[in-house]
Each structure stands twice: as C-alpha cells, then as structure tokens.
Amino acid sequence: MTSAMHTEELTHRYGRRTALSGCTLDVPAGHVVGLVGPNGAGKSTLLQLACGLLDPTAGRIEVLGERPVSGSPRVGFVAQDTPVYAGLTVAEHLTLGARLNPAWDDGLARRRIAQAGLDPAQKAGKLSGGQRAQLALTVAAAKRPELLLLDEPVAALDPLARRAFLQSLMELAAEHGMSIVMSSHLVADLERVCDHLIVLVGSRVRVAGDVDELLAGHHRLVGPRRSAESLGAGRDVIEERHTDVQSTLVVRSTAPIDDPSWQVDSLSLEDLVLTYMSEGQPAGSRVLEGQR
Numbered sequence: 001m002t003s004a005m006h007t008e009e010l011t012h013r014y015g016r017r018t019a020l021s022g023c024t025l026d027v028p029a030g031h032v033v034g035l036v037g038p039n040g041a042g043k044s045t046l047l048q049l050a051c052g053l054l055d056p057t058a059g060r061i062e063v064l065g066e067r068p069v070s071g072s073p074r075v076g077f078v079a080q081d082t083p084v085y086a087g088l089t090v091a092e093h094l095t096l097g098a099r100l101n102p103a104w105d106d107g108l109a110r111r112r113i114a115q116a117g118l119d120p121a122q123k124a125g126k127l128s129g130g131q132r133a134q135l136a137l138t139v140a141a142a143k144r145p146e147l148l149l150l151d152e153p154v155a156a157l158d159p160l161a162r163r164a165f166l167q168s169l170m171e172l173a174a175e176h177g178m179s180i181v182m183s184s185h186l187v188a189d190l191e192r193v194c195d196h197l198i199v200l201v202g203s204r205v206r207v208a209g210d211v212d213e214l215l216a217g218h219h220r221l222v223g224p225r226r227s228a229e230s231l232g233a234g235r236d237v238i239e240e241r242h243t244d245v246q247s248t249l250v251v252r253s254t255a256p257i258d259d260p261s262w263q264v265d266s267l268s269l270e271d272l273v274l275t276y277m278s279e280g281q282p283a284g285s286r287v288l289e290g291q292r
C-alpha cells in the first residue's frame, strides 16, 4: 500500500503546550480520509505539519515520500480560516494560481467558480465566509495536487453547496487519483465521502482504518448483566455500561460474538466516532444510542 502520509511518533508542542503527541499513522494514497476528534485534539496541527507550515518537535512525518515543504505544488492545503487575498478579485486569484502552479487546471477552476455562483469581478475581501471558502477550495483543487489537505472545509458552506462540494471531492479522488485528508466535525458528511477514518483524541490517534473494516469490526452487545471480562481474549472493550440487570458493551472484535445471550448490533459511523471520542470521560457524559 502506498502512503500519502506516514508519521512515526510525531509530536508538536507550541511552547509548553503539547498539541500532538507520539502520533503514528499511515494515510493510504488515493483515498478520501476523514480526520475527526474533539476540539483541541490536534487535527489542525497535524494538517499543518503535513503541509510544512509547522515543524515536528519530535518524531517523523513523510508526505508523498518526502519531508513536507511549505508551498509544494504536490500538496494543496486549505486552512480553517480559508485565507484569500482580500485586495484581489476572484478572477485574479485564478490568474495568480495559474502563474504559480505548473499543473493548474483552469477548466476545473472556472467550472467550480461558476457552480459556486461567484462573480469573477468581485474582490475576495468582500465575499461572504462561505464564498471565501469556495474560492480557497477552488484554488487548492485546481492546483491538481497529489494530496489535498482540508481543515474543516465545509463548515461555512450552506447545505446545497456542501453536498456539491463533497460530490466534487469524490470526483477528484476517483478521476484524478487525488488523495484527500479532510478534518470535520460533521460525521454524516464524512460517512458520505470518506473511505478511511482517523479519530484523534487528546493529541493521539485513538483508532484509524478503512471505514467498512472499522464498521464490520465493531459491535454493540446488549445482554444480562455480567463482567466484560467474560467475553474472553481478542475482544477489545471500548465502552461498557451496566444497570442492575443489563450490560451494554461496545467491543472491537474481528471474531464473531457467538454467545447467544448477547444481542449483537452493528454501529453507525457516528456511534463509533462518538464512542471513541467520549472514551475516558465520565460515564454520565457519554452518549449511547437511545439516550441521545
């Protein structure tokens, strides 16, 4: 499997604050990868390390087989605040993009600008937040990078624009083999477009893998109250809740659960993400299906 990104024990500190700690992960090339985690988990820090805007404090990161270099034409990045040049018009952004990027796809850029309903003559400083995000995304995609890194790209988009944007991401990955890593809090969106998922919690990777494999390997068990240890080896208990009479467990297991006294259900991607995100928090703040 070729990697779009590979990290080993990657750590970044801002002064005394650790933003990412001992992060080891592999992002397969040619996939759309979702990066989720609570606020402050280190997602933006990881993406900025990947595009060379930050340097590791410790550990190693390779992107497309190289040490990340800021401004590389092989990597596109859209930061959370979608920076644009306020004094330049939309059309001037495309002209500048074409001048700076050898693989610039002008057709793609103009199509996306038209789809987003942007006026080429308008100054970027006068665009709305969502329109600015559309422009920044267009410029990043039209660079035709091998890897596109997006930090909460759809947060400012209206639902229609969001759907169109997610559709275009899937097309970029399918038609041009572009690898895409996008952070988002909108798990339903990630579920629509991502085939690989990374859950980052407290500056560490909590779980990562192919979405279908993750869903197939996680189960919710409901049955008469008993200790989680009764499940035996090879089953990783991610979450357990007990009443006087009933136990509810979320387990990771590739082997089938063959004890008929358990009712075994699958998890949605949102349940899976929430389970990992709430790990380590007091049981009262955890969210389980039926209690939301």
Ligand SMILES: Nc1ncnc2c1ncn2[C@@H]1O[C@H](COP(=O)(O)OP(=O)(O)OP(=O)(O)O)[C@@H](O)[C@H]1O
Pocket: 014, 017, 018, 019, 020, 037, 038, 039, 040, 041, 042, 043, 044, 045, 046
């Ligand atoms: N420039 C900075 N200086 C100091 N600390 C920072 C800086 N940027 C981020 N941090 C800290 O690093 C940690 C990780 O932040 P980061 O922005 O990477 O998280 P995130 O997962 O992207 O969060 P969010 O979902 O809220 O965008 C947080 O504790 C944050 O306060």
